[in-house]
Amino acid sequence: MPDPERRSQSNLDEPLLEIKDLKKYFPIRRGFFKRVVGHVKAVDDVDLYVMEGETLGLVGESGCGKTTTGRCVLRAIEPTSGQIWFRDPNLGRVDICQLTKEQVRQVRRNVRMIFQDPYASLNPRMTLLDIVGAPLRAMGIARGKELEDRVAEMLRLVGLRPEYMRRYPHAFSGGQRQRIGLARALAPYPRFVVCDEPVSALDVSVQAQILNLLKDLQEQMGLTYLFIAHDLSVVAHISDRVAVMYVGKVVELAPTAELFVSPKHPYTEALMSAIPRPDPRPREKRILLTGEVASPANPPSGCYFHPRCSYAADICRTDEPAFEEVSPGHYVKCHFGRELSLTGAIRVPSLDV
Amino acid sequence: MTESENNVLVEIKDLHVHFHLAEGIVRAVDGVDLTIRRRQTLGIVGESGCGKSITALSLLRLVPPPGRIERGEILYYRPARANGNMVDVVNITALDPRGREIRDIRGNQISMVFQEPMTAMSPVRTVGQQIMEAIILHQKVSKAEARERAIEMLARVKIPKPEQVIDDFPFQLSGGMRQRAVIAMALSCHPHLLIADEPTTALDVTTEAQILDLMRSLQRELGMAIMYITHNLGVVAEMAEEVAVMYLGRVVEQTDVKTIFLNPLHPYTRGLLASIPHLDESIVRSDRKRRLQMIQGMVPDPYSRLRGCTFHPRCPDFIAGLCDQAEPPNVAVGSGHLVRCHLYAK
Numbered sequence: 001m002p003d004p005e006r007r008s009q010s011n012l013d014e015p016l017l018e019i020k021d022l023k024k025y026f027p028i029r030r031g032f033f034k035r036v037v038g039h040v041k042a043v044d045d046v047d048l049y050v051m052e053g054e055t056l057g058l059v060g061e062s063g064c065g066k067t068t069t070g071r072c073v074l075r076a077i078e079p080t081s082g083q084i085w086f087r088d089p090n091l092g093r094v095d096i097c098q099l100t101k102e103q104v105r106q107v108r109r110n111v112r113m114i115f116q117d118p119y120a121s122l123n124p125r126m127t128l129l130d131i132v133g134a135p136l137r138a139m140g141i142a143r144g145k146e147l148e149d150r151v152a153e154m155l156r157l158v159g160l161r162p163e164y165m166r167r168y169p170h171a172f173s174g175g176q177r178q179r180i181g182l183a184r185a186l187a188p189y190p191r192f193v194v195c196d197e198p199v200s201a202l203d204v205s206v207q208a209q210i211l212n213l214l215k216d217l218q219e220q221m222g223l224t225y226l227f228i229a230h231d232l233s234v235v236a237h238i239s240d241r242v243a244v245m246y247v248g249k250v251v252e253l254a255p256t257a258e259l260f261v262s263p264k265h266p267y268t269e270a271l272m273s274a275i276p277r278p279d280p281r282p283r284e285k286r287i288l289l290t291g292e293v294a295s296p297a298n299p300p301s302g303c304y305f306h307p308r309c310s311y312a313a314d315i316c317r318t319d320e321p322a323f324e325e326v327s328p329g330h331y332v333k334c335h336f337g338r339e340l341s342l343t344g345a346i347r348v349p350s351l352d353v
Numbered sequence: 354m355t356e357s358e359n360n361v362l363v364e365i366k367d368l369h370v371h372f373h374l375a376e377g378i379v380r381a382v383d384g385v386d387l388t389i390r391r392r393q394t395l396g397i398v399g400e401s402g403c404g405k406s407i408t409a410l411s412l413l414r415l416v417p418p419p420g421r422i423e424r425g426e427i428l429y430y431r432p433a434r435a436n437g438n439m440v441d442v443v444n445i446t447a448l449d450p451r452g453r454e455i456r457d458i459r460g461n462q463i464s465m466v467f468q469e470p471m472t473a474m475s476p477v478r479t480v481g482q483q484i485m486e487a488i489i490l491h492q493k494v495s496k497a498e499a500r501e502r503a504i505e506m507l508a509r510v511k512i513p514k515p516e517q518v519i520d521d522f523p524f525q526l527s528g529g530m531r532q533r534a535v536i537a538m539a540l541s542c543h544p545h546l547l548i549a550d551e552p553t554t555a556l557d558v559t560t561e562a563q564i565l566d567l568m569r570s571l572q573r574e575l576g577m578a579i580m581y582i583t584h585n586l587g588v589v590a591e592m593a594e595e596v597a598v599m600y601l602g603r604v605v606e607q608t609d610v611k612t613i614f615l616n617p618l619h620p621y622t623r624g625l626l627a628s629i630p631h632l633d634e635s636i637v638r639s640d641r642k643r644r645l646q647m648i649q650g651m652v653p654d655p656y657s658r659l660r661g662c663t664f665h666p667r668c669p670d671f672i673a674g675l676c677d678q679a680e681p682p683n684v685a686v687g688s689g690h691l692v693r694c695h696l697y698a699k
Contacts, residue, residue, distance in 0.1 A: 061557035173651055203400035203584065203652075208628035208645040215644065230557065233587075237630035237645070260632065274562035276587030278629060280610045288566060289559045292527055346633050 014087065015049035016224050017073065017192055022046040022082035024068050028297060040297045042068040044248035046082075047323060050192070055218070055225040057239030057256070059232060059271070061293060065248040066228045070194040072097075073226065074113055075104050086111065089191065109139050112185040116197035118177035122169040128155065129165045132183045141188055154183040157220075159213060175206035179213070186217065196228045211238060232275050232345070236260055241329070244268050247294050247304045250323065254330040260345045264332040266309045272345035303335070311340060361430055362546060362578050363389040363412065368425035368446075370407050370416055377656040381407040381420065383602030386683070389546065391432075394572070394579040396593030396610070398586060398625075402652060404602040405582045409548045412580075413459050414450040422446050431462065432545060461491040464539040468551040470531035474523040474538075480507075481519035484538045491542045506537040509574075510567060529560035533567065543575055550582045565591060586629055590614060598622045601652065601663040608690035618692045620668045624648040662695065670696055 023046075025039040043065040050056045058066045072079045075096055084096040088107055096107060112135075115121035122131055132151045136142045142150050152162035158179040169177055178198060185193055195214070199207040215238065217223060229235050235242055236256055243253040244265065252265040263269050273287040291308045294300050300307055306316040315335050323333045334340070370382035382404040389395050397405045410416050412427060427445040448455045464487075467473040474483055484503040488494060494502070500519070507515035510533040523531055532552060539547060549568070553561040565588065572579055581592050589596055590610060597607040598619065606619040617623045627646035650667040653659065659666070665676040675695050684697040 061559065175651060204586070204625060205400060205628050205648040206651065208630075208647040211630070212644045212647060232558070233630045233632050236632050270559060274558040275632065276558075276561070276565070276585060276591055278586040278590050278614060278626065278631070280590045280614045286562060286566075288563055292529070293557075 014093075015085075016052040016087050017048075017050040017226070018083075018085040019046055019048040019069070019073070020083040020085070022069065022072060022084065023080040024065070024072055024077065025080045038297055041248045041299065042296055043072065043079075044296075046245075046248075046250050048243055048250060048253070050224055050226060052087075052191075052224055053218075053222060054240040055227050055238055057235035057242040058226060058228045058245065059230060059235050059242060060245035061230065061271075063247075063293065063296065064245040065296070066245050067196055069245075070113070070196050070226060070228050073192075073194055074108065074111055075099070076113070086192070105139070109135075109141075109188045110190045111192045111194070112188070112190040113194045113196060114178075114181055114185050114198045117201055118174050118181060119201075121181055122177055124169055127166050127168055128160075128180060128183075131169070131180060132187055135184060135187050139188055150187065151183075154187050157186070157217070158183045159209075173206075174202055175209060178202060178206075178210050182210075182213070182217070186221065186223075189221065190223070192224045192226070194226045194228070197230070198227075199234060200229065200231060207234070214238065232272065236345075244271065247299055248296050249304065249333060250331075251305065251333045252331065258327075258330055263342050263344050264326055264330065264337045264340065265305075265334045266311050266340065266342065267305050269342040269344070270308075273343070275345060303333075311336060360390045361388055362391045362432075363387075363430070364426075364428040365408070365412075366426045366428070368408065368411060368427065369423040370404070370411055370420055371423050372420045374419060379655045380602050380658070381655075382411065385425075385599075385602070385604055387597055387604060387607070389578050389580055390595070391545070391578050392572070392576050393595060394581055394593045396589040396596045397580065397582045397599060398584065398589050398596060399599035400584060400652065402601075402655065403599040405599050406550055408599075409465070409550055409580060409582055412445065412546075412548060413463060413465060414445060414448060414455050415459075429458070429463070431458075457491070460487050460539075461542045462544055463546045463548065464542065464544040465548040465550065466532075466535055466539045466552045468554050470528055470535050470555065471523075473535050474531065476523060479520050479522055480526070480534050484519075484534070484541050487538060487541050502541065503537075506541050507534065509540075509571065510534070510537045512537070528556055529563060532556060532560075532564055536564075536568065536571070540571060540575065540577075544577055546578045546580065547572075548580045548582070551584070553588065554583070554585070561588075568592070586614075586626065598625070603663065603693060604691075605664065605693045606691065608687075612687075612690055618686060618690070618697060619694050620670050620696075621648070621664050624667075624669070662693075672696075 022043055024043040025041050027036045028038045028040060030037045046069055060066045071077045073084055079097050082097060085093055086096050087093050088110055091106060099107060129151050132154050133147050136147055136150055151165060155162050160179055199210050202210060227238055239256050241255050242259050243250050246267050252268045263272060270287045270289050289308050294304050302318050303316045303321050306312040321333050321335045323331055324337060325331050326337050365385055365387040368382050368385045372379040372381055385408055399405045407416060411422055425446060429443045429445050431441050431443055481503050484506060485499040488499040488502050504515045504519055507518055512518050512530060512533050526534060553564050583589055593610050596610050596613045597604045600621050606622045617626055628648060630645060648667055661677045661679055662681045665671050672695060681693050681695045682698050683691055683693045685691055686697050
């Protein structure tokens with residue numbers, strides 16, 4: 001087990017991961033010669049940073065580019081342009097986008113990923129020993145008896161019995177499979193984990209088990225998470241800061257409590273108003289967005305949200321707003337970010353919960 | 354017949370649906386009692402595999418083989434079309450699943466909206482053809498008139514430009530629009546009961562909010578009852594008047610929506626409510642080490658048959674010698690609040 005305090009040796013003010021102007025355009029090809037006729041701007045100028053030991057939540061609706069952002073961090077797909085700075089314990093501060101194949105392999109010891117679908121992300125023909133041991137073998141960290149010991153340790157860590165090592169994934173339930181995926185991700189003792197919707201395929205009672213496990217492991221191993229999800233209640237529970245994405249762009253970034261109490265972007269407000277609450281008492285009128293999410297292949301002019309925004313003015317139709325810091329640590333991409341007073345998911349924090 | 358009985362639309366009594374598989378018998382529905390009242394919404398909550406969808410499919414006699422209704426009754430108090438007071442009772446479980454009578458009910462008086470709007474529609478026929486199919490089958494109208502009604506239904510579910518969309522294929526619509534079209538299809542014959550099986554699970558939150566709002570206003574307009582199946586407790590709180598919580602093929606608790614959230618009694622219901630992250634608490638108590646409460650263990654293997662209460666291996670209030678031996682009674686604690694648990698037995 002690594003020392004959870006291993007981060008103390010490094011510079012704490014500097015983010016562990018910093019994403020600058022990240023773009024990922026997918027070409028649209030048509031016709032016999034597969035001519036490029038346009039681009040789907042899945043990720044368009046994303047700026048984010050993640051501090052050591054924290055959890056950054058990334059929320060947004062389907063197609064907004066949150067998964068694509070996560071995959072770029074691992075170089076699972078090639079970014080079109082931009083920089084992803086990562087403080088690697090062995091390589092030093094590197095731009096993941098510029099690394100050679102061999103260096104990417106080295107970085108992936110420290111940057112790992114957990115996937116959404118526990119049924120699709122495990123090879124049914126491999127035993128747990130092979131699955132969890134695969135990254136250790138590939139990176140030359142352990143082999144033979146040592147490998148088995150390490151796999152046993154990982155299984156114990158995620159709450160599975162080491163005796164299950166010789167079994168195949170089909171023998172396990174959804175929640176247990178997600179634990180296996182977690183063991184595989186954490187086997188090389190990484191520092192940064194991209195969690196791509198890790199609980200959205202699970203039942204509520206199992207979801208709570210996995211969320212608690214993620215928190216415990218973060219504590220024990222000193223992990224940093226980029227937590228991608230569409231469920232705002234889950235994100236509020238686990239994250240220290242939250243970034244909201246809309247059509248390939250981050251529209252708001254703030255500490256969790258601040259974002260949920262006083263959002264500054266109209267899209268964040270609408271998103272929060274839409275959360276179904278497990279509370280039968282009547283509540284204020286919810287904001288219903290009209291129209292549909294803009295297409296990332298053919299986005300509207302100006303601010304991408306203006307056709308659905310009830311606060312839109314002329315400037316919103318023509319000029320794209322900048323991503324500005326309106327209060328310490330609170331960034332908004334809206335022309336009226338400083339002026340609007342919007343309703344959050346909860347009113348002023350009252351303690352009579 | 355008394356006033357309250359008059360209000361009942363569907364009554365499910367001791368329903369058992371079993372799947373006979375090579376590995377053994379799966380008791381998907383194992384003694385369910387439920388009542389659906391006219392113009393009301395009954396929410397059915399439970400985790401995957403608890404039998405909520407199979408209960409719904411039994412209502413339409415669509416249980417897929419090798420599943421079979423073994424025992425029990427589903428009484429449908431059919432209001433006569435012209436005169437709302439005249440009621441004749443149909444026992445749905447006694448009908449031939451391929452017979453004329455059930456086909457007259459299915460899609461007409463009781464219709465269903467499925468979870469996946471992608472797979473609920475045929476990809477090779479237009480939206481209009483699919484809506485008109487139900488109208489022509491159940492109502493004596495000409496093709497032109499059916500088309501008229503289909504356009505009217507599409508307008509009702511607030512699809513912009515219905516005259517154009519009616520000739521579109523499903524793949525040309527977005528997920529939210531497709532779910533609206535499926536709802537239009539289900540409501541085209543003005544059913545008495547709409548069964549909605551996780552209709553918004555595949556949708557984004559803002560789209561979900563639009564669909565929920567639409568379903569509520571259509572319910573008010575058309576005066577139908579809704580059986581709303583979901584695993585999302587937040588959605589239930591918004592949609593339902595009455596809630597039934599299911600676990601392993603049984604209804605463990607049933608009461609009105611306020612009581613289920615403010616005064617849940619069954620240990621499973623309480624565990625379920627405690628295990629969802631509450632926004633307010635996450636924000637107010639920003640303590641980083643705060644954990645969610647969880648239900649221990651997991652849903653047992655479907656082939657096993659537990660003695661006594663099926664929840665006992667996971668129950669925090671487990672009483673040895675009682676819960677693992679005797680079947681818990683269905684206890685009435687207060688008006689209309691039923692709990693299937695030994696803790697509340699007198």
